[in-house]
Amino acid sequence: MFKKVLVAEDIDSINEGLIAILKKTFNFDVHHAKYCDNAYLKIRKAQQDGRPYDLLITDLSFKQDHHTNTLNSGDELVAKLREQNIPMKVIIYSIEDRPEKIRTFFKRLNINSYICKGRNSTKEMVRAIKMLTETDQYVSAELQQTLRAAPVMEIEEYDILLINELANGNAQDEIAFLFKKQGIRPASKSSIEKRINRLKNYFKAKNTAHLVSIVKDMGLL
Amino acid sequence: MFKKVLVAEDIDSINEGLIAILKKTFNFDVHHAKYCDNAYLKIRKAQQDGRPYDLLITDLSFKQDHHTNTLNSGDELVAKLREQNIPMKVIIYSIEDRPEKIRTFFKRLNINSYICKGRNSTKEMVRAIKMLTETDQYVSAELQQTLRAAPVMEIEEYDILLINELANGNAQDEIAFLFKKQGIRPASKSSIEKRINRLKNYFKAKNTAHLVSIVKDMGLL
DNA sequence: CAATTCCTTACGGAAATCCGTAATAGAAAA
């Protein structure tokens, strides 16, 4: 069972609600941080003091305010922890429910569980924590299904870069120029045209504006 | 002072955190609803029973699930209440912090207060509730500033409709046709062209895709 | 009732995109 737990979450009502439940249900030493930077520092310090955290529960998006932070989101925080091989289990607790996004967190950040904020999320959280004392990874049946359901599309980094340039208002000529300068490989206007066409076809977009709109709605941008 | 309060919020941790604070701070009879439809029904029933709610605290976005709802967001809920002249004060409590959005809630829904979910939002909430027992409207100094800061643009309903059609991938010809059919007034391709141009100029957009992207990011769409 | 003004519509050339075809380069296989 975990002993020392850190909750990284900026919204106070969630913070307080969640911590109350954790304390009531488990016998944790629960701390919390309202900023990612602050969370990172606490984790580092705890480790150096020989009393490391066993578990991090973190939100994804944190509001910007007058504080200037180097880490601006939960995934950046986790990435940094993983990079530095700080050994602790991680649960992401967020409103984000798009499978494309969630899949990348398991894949790239090797998180141990993901809980969608929702109508039964505290119960889910309790279950996940209990499971993680035994296994290394926990995905609820419901989440498993949504992750399975969405067909893995063959959209690459390149496509996202491309659509991003379109969303920034660059013409195909300009994108070709930019890509050549940056050494991004298919860089000719012709290839870019072709790729945009493929994407429009894939997303059933009638034109460029439509494509940008669709991809933005999906949260890929 | 209020007596009977309804909290409409789907995320359980927020729900529980907020309600705990309301009960601790005030002496309210606090109820809660996890769906907009459910909230509406409770409000109607309470009114018919002669024990109406004095105050509604509602989130904006609610997650979709297997339940089929007629009301899908907090603003729709409030709109319906206002439409039917159900007398109660309303506080919207949401993560949404874009001034364009918040302004419309005060303007169109005549809400009594707006609290951004954030690092000090429960304190803000308590203050707002206290203020609303005396005055009809409460806007925190901080929020006032952000609302003032953004220059009120002369963007009309028509412009939003137009950009929406662009985001849906309709060509200028098609939009002209649609607008003619729906009796939306400047409907000629020429006028539409001109209007799009004005918008691109206003938002400093290089082309249509850019325009859609900007407006989507601002939350006007 | 004519004049002015503002808004809508019409038109046309320049630019960008759309879309298919063909040439070329680069890598893998023989």
Add this chain to the structure above:
DNA sequence: TTTTCTATTACGGATTTCCGTAAGGAATTG
């Protein structure tokens, strides 16, 4: 090295958007 295959690039015509100018229409004003 040659062959084969695939990915990239080049090109050209059809379509759409872009952008300025001008005509038409309705409301306002003198």
